[in-house]
Amino acid sequence: MKNLLHPLLIVSILFSFGSIQIINAQYTHPTVGIANEYVGACLVSTCGPSTYTDNGGGGNYSNNINNIYRVFCPNTAGQCMRVTFNSFNVENAGFWGPYDWLNVKNGPTQNSPNFTSPPANGAGEIYGTPATPFTYTSSDASGCLTFRFVSDGSVTRPGWSATLQCVPCAGGPNGTDNNDCITMTPLCSSAAVTGNASGPGIVAEGCTGSTCPAGGENHTNWYTFTAQTSGTLNINIAPTSPTDDYDFAIFGPNVTCGALGAPLRCTDSGLTGNTGMNGSAGDFTEDVTGNSYLQTMNVIAGESYILVVDEWSPTSGGGYNLSFSGTASLDCSVLPIELSEFTADYAPEYDVIDLFWKTESERDNDRFEVERSVDGINFEVFQTVKGSGTTQMETQYMTIDENPSIGVNYYRLNQFDINGNSKYSEVRAVNIMDDYYDLLTAFPNPTSGKTEVVYNTYSTEEVYLSVDSYDGRNIVSIPLQAVKGGNRFDLDLSEQNKGMYFITITTRDKVYSTRVLKK
Numbered sequence: 001m002k003n004l005l006h007p008l009l010i011v012s013i014l015f016s017f018g019s020i021q022i023i024n025a026q027y028t029h030p031t032v033g034i035a036n037e038y039v040g041a042c043l044v045s046t047c048g049p050s051t052y053t054d055n056g057g058g059g060n061y062s063n064n065i066n067n068i069y070r071v072f073c074p075n076t077a078g079q080c081m082r083v084t085f086n087s088f089n090v091e092n093a094g095f096w097g098p099y100d101w102l103n104v105k106n107g108p109t110q111n112s113p114n115f116t117s118p119p120a121n122g123a124g125e126i127y128g129t130p131a132t133p134f135t136y137t138s139s140d141a142s143g144c145l146t147f148r149f150v151s152d153g154s155v156t157r158p159g160w161s162a163t164l165q166c167v168p169c170a171g172g173p174n175g176t177d178n179n180d181c182i183t184m185t186p187l188c189s190s191a192a193v194t195g196n197a198s199g200p201g202i203v204a205e206g207c208t209g210s211t212c213p214a215g216g217e218n219h220t221n222w223y224t225f226t227a228q229t230s231g232t233l234n235i236n237i238a239p240t241s242p243t244d245d246y247d248f249a250i251f252g253p254n255v256t257c258g259a260l261g262a263p264l265r266c267t268d269s270g271l272t273g274n275t276g277m278n279g280s281a282g283d284f285t286e287d288v289t290g291n292s293y294l295q296t297m298n299v300i301a302g303e304s305y306i307l308v309v310d311e312w313s314p315t316s317g318g319g320y321n322l323s324f325s326g327t328a329s330l331d332c333s334v335l336p337i338e339l340s341e342f343t344a345d346y347a348p349e350y351d352v353i354d355l356f357w358k359t360e361s362e363r364d365n366d367r368f369e370v371e372r373s374v375d376g377i378n379f380e381v382f383q384t385v386k387g388s389g390t391t392q393m394e395t396q397y398m399t400i401d402e403n404p405s406i407g408v409n410y411y412r413l414n415q416f417d418i419n420g421n422s423k424y425s426e427v428r429a430v431n432i433m434d435d436y437y438d439l440l441t442a443f444p445n446p447t448s449g450k451t452e453v454v455y456n457t458y459s460t461e462e463v464y465l466s467v468d469s470y471d472g473r474n475i476v477s478i479p480l481q482a483v484k485g486g487n488r489f490d491l492d493l494s495e496q497n498k499g500m501y502f503i504t505i506t507t508r509d510k511v512y513s514t515r516v517l518k519k
Contacts, residue, residue: 025050027072027164028057029149031065035214035268035287038110038148040068042207043200043216045075047166052083054149054159061090061100061151061159069148071108071216072164075202077175077408077431078456078485079166080143084135088119089158091151092128100151101125102160104136108144108200109218111314135443137452142199142219143172167441168433168456168486173202175408175429181205181257181306182376182410183427184222190330195221196319197311202408203376205260206249206308212266212285213249219311223322227299231327234296236276237309240318244311245272250297252305258377260306265294270312299328337362337387337415340394344411344428346404348458348509353401353430355411361392369414369422370399376410376427387415406432431485440505440512442491446519449494455505455512457482463507467491470500482507493518 027050030040052072054061072081083104091100103124105112114124115136138145143166178185179201187193200217207213227233237246249263266285267275275292282295299305309322324330338360345354355370365387371379388395401409409432413425433456440455457463460483467476475496480489493501498518505512 026057027052027070028055029053029061029065029147030068030070031055031062033068034209035211037214037268037288038067038069039071039215041070041215042209043071043073043108043204045073045200045202045204046164047074047076047079049163049165052147052162052164056156056159059158060156061149063151063153063156065149065151067148067150069103069105069110069146071144071146071200073108073142073144073200073202073204073216074166074173075204076166077202077429078168078172078433080138080140080169080172080486081145081164082135082137082167083145083147083162083164084133085160085162086133087158088126088132088134088160089129090127090160091155091157098125098127099154100157101127101149103146103148105146105148106136106138107140107314108142108146108216109312109314110146110148112140112144112146113314137167137169138172139169140199141171141173143169144199167443168454168488170483170485170487172486173199174485175202175431177201178222179220180376181222181260181308183429184224184257184306186426187223187225187307187330190324192321192323193223194319194321195309197221197309205257206251206263208262212263212268212287213247213310214268214287217308217310219313221309223307223309224304225307225330226304227301228329228331229327230299230301231329232279232296233299233328233330234277234279234325235307236274236278236323236325238274238321238323239272239311240320242273244313244318244320245270246275246320247310247312248275248308249310250305250307253300253303255306256377257306264305265297267292267294272313296326301328337365339413339415339425342413342425342428344409344430346430346432346458351404353404353409353411354398355401355428356396356398357413357425358397359388359395362388362395363390364417364419365389366416366418368397369416371412371414372401373410374405374407376408376429379410379412381414389418404430404432408432440503440514442503442514442516446517447493448519450490450492451516452488453491453503453514454486454488455482455507456486457484457507458509460484461508463505465489466504466506468502468504469496470502475501480505491516 119130197219249266269290269292342357
């Protein structure tokens with residue numbers, strides 16, 4: 001429910017180990033919360049590399065920062081956020097504990113679990129002047145990291161400077177679930193639906209930065225519906241677990257993902273349990289102090305709306321039941337064909353994307369226009385495929401995108417009947433890794449023991465891992481089960497001699513290799 005806060009775009013250069021790394025944006029930590037909340041800025045979707053500092057930006061941070069937080073998430077499927085602190089200097093602990101501290105949280109919410117590995121203590125507090133660099137990598141399904149800072153009213157220090165960037169990860173955001181507006185789910189009737197979300201997706205959207213929805217998305221599902229008849233519309237969102245906190249917003253009428261505008265209804269209530277719209281609520285929008293219920297909407301036949309349901313609780317819980325009531329009935333934009341399958345898959349050996357779809361029946365189907373986009377908002381037609389007219393037989397279609405772009409490619413079908421009417425399919429997304437991410441990497445390197453190895457595969461498959469010493473001895477030679485996208489494993493060299501070790505991963509499509517120094 002929260003949009004991208006436009007950062008100060010500062011291009012800087014970071015010199016490290018004799019190489020030059022371009023830093024494409026700079027972010028600072030907020031000092032006050034938005035609309036009575038602890039979140040201090042809209043969620044940022046980025047894979048960087050970007051610079052993230054305390055609010056001093058080179059000077060000392062401010063006093064009296066009270067648990068204010070901000071969230072960073074990947075903007076690329078199959079990626080997770082990694083933060084590397086290049087400097088860190090925060091007021092140290094006293095008799096009763098630390099005066100100032102930073103929490104790094106594994107996930108996209110205020111209360112996501114803290115990292116407790118050093119230099120953080122068991123409570124997840126980082127303070128003093130620990131040795132740098134040190135790093136934390138998200139393993140949450142969202143791929144996000146949250147940073148929460150506390151400073152008291154006395155001494156301040158230079159704070160921190162860190163680099164944010166993405167690494168491949170297994171189980172991270174896939175770019176195809178309805179976590180994002182561009183992949184929203186059509187609601188074709190007033191029937192109840194169930195939902196559950198793993199994170200905020202890979203596009204930050206909907207946030208105003210000042211009013212509801214005040215901060216970043218947490219765990220979101222996006223839906224679209226059209227009023228089939230005019231009348232009143234109520235909704236009710238019932239969490240499976242009554243201790244979960246859900247919010248929602250409705251945008252419209254007739255808006256697009258690229259221009260949502262201000263929401264017609266929005267709640268940021270901090271209460272757990274049910275939320276929704278009913279006739280007696282009286283308010284259109286509310287902040288964290290609200291009672292979770294908003295005024296009924298009056299809708300007009302033919303108008304379309306976008307609904308986002310957001311779970312604020314620390315982890316993706318048991319989901320919810322979304323139901324509708326009132327005098328209006330709902331419809332959705334569905335194809336005048338029975339489309340049973342639509343897939344898009346990358347074939348790395350040919351560097352093309354194979355598009356396949358199947359219909360169980362067709363009525364007056366003239367053609368399909370195949371559209372693609374690199375941002376999920378602005379689509380262009382790149383192929384037209386002739387339809388089969390009217391048939392009750394299964395029909396299969398296939399075409400190829402011979403010029404996909406590096407990053408996420410979005411595809412949809414625009415189906416035209418013989419009278420010129422057209423309807424869109426749902427969006428499919430395919431992520432193509434560029435050379436920056438499509439590599440076998442190890443961190444830390446050099447290492448005194450364990451090092452985390454990450455690599456990418458284009459399919460779920462069995463891969464082969466080999467580790468050899470500098471003198472030719474084979475240390476490890478085993479198969480691994482890999483998932484489509486980013487994968488990682490911990491390589492333990494603590495029992496090996498000092499020296500250089502060579503790591504090779506052989507997949508169906510590529511052979512990856514790197515080396516790591518045991519010190």
